[in-house]
Amino acid sequence: MVKNLFKSCFLLSLTYGLISCNPGTTTDQSVNLLDRIPTENTNQFYISNRAPLAPSALIKLPVGSVKPEGFLKEYLIRQKNGLTGNLGEISAWLQKENNAWLSKDGTGEWGWEEVPYWLKGYANIGYIMEDQAMIDESMIWLEAVLTSQRENGDFGPKLMDGDYPDFWAKMIMLYCLQSYYEHSQDERVITLMTNYFKYELTVPDEEFLEGYWQRLRGGDNLHSVLWLYNRTGDEFLLELAEKIHQNTADWSGRDLPIEQVKNYYEVRDGGEVPDWYRDQVDWHNVNHAQAFREPAQYYLLSKDEKDLQATYENFEIIREHFGQVPGGMFGSDENARPGYADPRQGVETCGMVEQMNSDEHLLRITGDPFWADHAEEVAFNTYPAAVMPDFKALHYITSPNMALLDAEDHSPGIANSGPFLMMNPFSSRCCQHNHAQGWPYFIENLWMATPDNGVVAAMYGASKVTVKVGDGTEVNIEETTHYPFEEEIKFSLSTEKPVEFPLYLRIPAWAKGASISINGEVVKENISGIGFAQISRTWANGDQVSLTLPMQIQTKIWEKNSNSLSVSRGPLTYSLKIREKYFKKDSEETAQWDSKWQKGADTKKWPSWEIHPVTDWNYSLVVDENDPASSFEVMKGHWPKSDFPFSLEEVPIKMVTKARQIPEWQLDEHGLVGELKDLPKTSDQPVVDVTLVPMGAARLRITAFPHLENSPKTNE
Secondary structure, eight states: OOOOOOOOOOOOOOOOOEEOOOOTTOOOOEEEEESOOOOOSOSSSOOOOOOOSOOOEEEEEOSSEEEOOOHHHHHHHHHHHHHHHHHHHHHHHOSSBBBBBTTTOOSSBSSSSSSHHHHHHHHHHHHHHHHEEEEHHHHHHHHHHOOOTTTSSOOSSSOOEEEEEOOHHHHHHHHHHHHHHHHHOOOHHHHHHHHHHHHHHOOOOGTTSSSSHHHHHHHHHHHHHHHHHHHHOOOOHHHHHHHHHSSSSSSTSSOOOOGGGGGGOOOOGOOOOOOOGGGSOOOOHHHHHHHTTTTHHHHHHOOOOHHHHHHHHHHHHHHHHHHSSSTSSOOSSSBTTOOOTTOOOEHHHHHHHHHHHHHHHHHHHHOOOHHHHHHHIIIIIIIIHTTTTTOOBBEEESSSOOOBBBBSOOTSSSSOOOSSSBBTTTTTTHHHHHGGGGHHHHTTTEEEETTOEEEEEEESOOOOEEETTTTTTTEEEEEEEEETSEEEEEEEEOSSOEEEEEEEEETTTTSSSSEEEETTTTEEEOOOOEEEEEEEEEEEEOOOOEEEEEOOEEEEGGHHHHHHHHEETTTTEEHHHHHHHHEEEEEHHOOOOOOOOOTTGGGGOOEEEEEEESSSOOEEEOSSSSSSGGOOOOEEOOOOOSSOSSSSTOOOEEEEEEOOOOOOOOTTTSSSSSGGSSSOOOOSOOOOEEEEGGGGOOBBBBOOOOOOBOOOOOOO
């Protein structure tokens, strides 16, 4: 799994001078290969960590600095035209009548997590796309929040978690306020947050973060406190940061008393709870994806490397036991259950976007490119598969192997009772609202400032960034690419005057033999999974950089999951292409129990969908164990005119390979793909050709293929 992730920053010795081929100039330039970007300096133009916090490894640019192009822009357009842009008119939780987020006294029927969950994505899409209608709608909610602060410093809905104040929903709203401040520089945000955090400091420890959700997710509160400290320097915020950490669930804990593991759990066949289950304080899928990072967030204050290491360990522990599957996530369904780790187990859509958010936090905290690699893995594989291409419906649980999406109850095969697999506009009140943050947050973190007044292409996607670098000169960089489907990424720089600064390009761990060209001249080649390439030079208007990331076919054996096999090419994981047939269903009849529509909403405009397989799905791949890549033929097509590559109809790349059917592999008594451990090890079926497509384009998929002894496969 994760090897040598926690390493000190070092500079590889390969540095050499080159002559610029920019017309009319003779400028020394160097290309250095780095494990991490140095943090000895402090960025002069973007707010970084203040002492005594650990130095910023990477610095987030203000929302709106990065503009998406290509399919990333198309995603935001589809979100606006889909659920994200229309929830305000159909979701009961977002209705303005009797909403506690809009009331003067903090009371009302609707007033928990749904509004800020939705607003995180909705408002940020507005800022990024400069969509005034979305910004204006966001301001209705934000103005209400900014004018809601009470004398004691509390704001928004008056929420209780049993006998104690509930801080959880306000942690989400603080994210919204931070984005709004980046967009507007409205000082009312600073005033509200300052007074609110003074209020939090007065709450007795025995009443602070008491309750299930808020205690586990205190890291989000901690993040906002440190964000404010970096802007005001108020020392009481450091005291509050300590208080929050001490009252947050122990995400560094190992070998915990079982009573401290608060999530609901069951052990298969009534067995004993395994010892390793006590090495995490909680196994709820969203809690883990969201809160496993808390020790690393506290590390910024403690500077104790054990805190940082604890977050890496948390990531590894859940994947060791439930994440031996492709796609970047883990198979917990609602709550991870010992004995249930087959690739048919899944994760909530909430869990995916929170994992991406955590990866982005950790990339900024640590500077470790591993977190960028992982954010891309989830964003390009699991997340697109969870949502309909038009963004008008999603399903609650997504797994690597799922051959049927219907409205039936599939428990206890999955740990959720109800229609949790079908595509539904109301796929539970949390994911319905929270999925909105996934793409806008990803886009915001494509580019980051560096401590040495440079800029880094931290994650890749077609985009434009405006950033101050070097001596404060503002430059524009346009990134042109069809990544992750194609290998080449081009960067075009625009600047009013020549300016010296370092441009960093992330080299993914999977990349072998990457190369960099400047103005048509190769300046570095044969780069393999090193971290970052630092290009230091005086840049001129019109300079062009090209990064090529060769995408070899790789196979992986998941030994702990019945020796199943997965296939990837670059950052994309591939799944068996299954022809899909869609059946429209009435969303009111198939909605989950906690779905609530606004009165008068036209539910007919928002149908649900069952998706059934038309072709066989029960195949094992036949792979040459001595040369796995030779078993696959890559088929490249045209880029879709729609700019949307994540559908079976328009996906621009496929693979053809050999496979053998396993007749015994069928849906089981729960209506789920049969577990791999129950399958025979041989098959007498003929070898046939099958097609693989990127996982994110497949709403039905087999991604972890069974092992057959008469179909030899590669070693891991």
